[in-house]
Amino acid sequence: MKWRLMWIAALAVFAAVPSAAQQRIEIFDAHLHYNQEPKPFYSLDQVRDVFRRNGITGIIATSRPNKGTHELVDAKWPELKVVPFIRPYRVRSDIQTWFNDPTIFELIKEEYARGYYRGIGEFHIYGKSAQSDWVKKMVDFAVERNLYLHAHCDEEALLILFKHNPKARIIWAHTGFSVAPARVAELLDEHKDALWGELSYRGGITGGDGKLTSDWRNLFARYSDRFLLGSDTWINERWFGYDTIFKEYRGWLAQIPADQAQRIASGNALRLFGLRRE
Ligand SMILES: [Zn+2]
Numbered sequence: 001m002k003w004r005l006m007w008i009a010a011l012a013v014f015a016a017v018p019s020a021a022q023q024r025i026e027i028f029d030a031h032l033h034y035n036q037e038p039k040p041f042y043s044l045d046q047v048r049d050v051f052r053r054n055g056i057t058g059i060i061a062t063s064r065p066n067k068g069t070h071e072l073v074d075a076k077w078p079e080l081k082v083v084p085f086i087r088p089y090r091v092r093s094d095i096q097t098w099f100n101d102p103t104i105f106e107l108i109k110e111e112y113a114r115g116y117y118r119g120i121g122e123f124h125i126y127g128k129s130a131q132s133d134w135v136k137k138m139v140d141f142a143v144e145r146n147l148y149l150h151a152h153c154d155e156e157a158l159l160i161l162f163k164h165n166p167k168a169r170i171i172w173a174h175t176g177f178s179v180a181p182a183r184v185a186e187l188l189d190e191h192k193d194a195l196w197g198e199l200s201y202r203g204g205i206t207g208g209d210g211k212l213t214s215d216w217r218n219l220f221a222r223y224s225d226r227f228l229l230g231s232d233t234w235i236n237e238r239w240f241g242y243d244t245i246f247k248e249y250r251g252w253l254a255q256i257p258a259d260q261a262q263r264i265a266s267g268n269a270l271r272l273f274g275l276r277r278e
Helices: 004-022 044-053 067-075 094-100 102-113 128-131 131-143 157-164 180-191 212-224 238-240 242-253 258-272
Strands: 027-033 056-062 081-086 119-125 148-153 170-172 196-199
Touching: 004 044, 027 258, 044 056, 044 067, 056 067, 056 119, 056 258, 067 081, 081 102, 094 102, 094 119, 094 128, 094 131, 102 131, 119 131, 128 131, 128 157, 131 148, 131 157, 148 157, 157 170, 157 180, 170 238, 180 196, 180 212, 212 258, 238 242
Parallel strands: 027 056, 056 081, 081 119, 119 148, 148 170, 170 196
Antiparallel strands: none
16 A cells, blocks of 8 residues: 555656646747837836746847847846847837838848847738838848848738748748638748747637647647747736736647747747757
């Protein structure tokens, strides 16, 4: 009887190991805004606490205006890898007009001269408005300088971005929100080494019970090297809810094999930006 109890206790310890390891999985937040209009929701010290608390070891840093990104780069926290992207906006209303605004292209060039940027975005673009000359100029600018694009766009605009320059490398913010999983798979197949999906606000990943849906379990099994996680702190409420956002991510990461979870949580971002060899 005694031995049997010990055996059960030992089994319980083994069973607990994978979930404990999952809880400590490193996360790269590939959709972060540190907006300052005019003041940020959290001070830099508070932001650092939020990252530590949530096991965030890397970020794509963007902000409106770009000042917040400069501050995150300059902070040089040893525990955090910062990958800065140029945000092509000065104020919120630029979201509606940037793609026809020559001064935004100047802004991109000026920011790029800082020398540390790895991408442009997140920018918003829908349908045929992606056909503008200024969007093409931006896509070409990015390709020529090996920059990623972080695009919040519908499928039509996504395809136009690739038409502007087939060598574009695009992180698809929100992975199309609600585009059918089968179509997401086709797009990933059609744009190998050129398209990755970032998962904030992406619908359908889990059901109401927090369990992964079969569609997304299958997508992650086939394309675990193509997805990234993000907080999308576009408004203060998202900073306020940061812990909840990552608790949800960790909830479904724990439901897939550890190697897939590790790639989606941080491995893919580190590989894309040459921060760690796999
Ligand atoms: Zn965003």
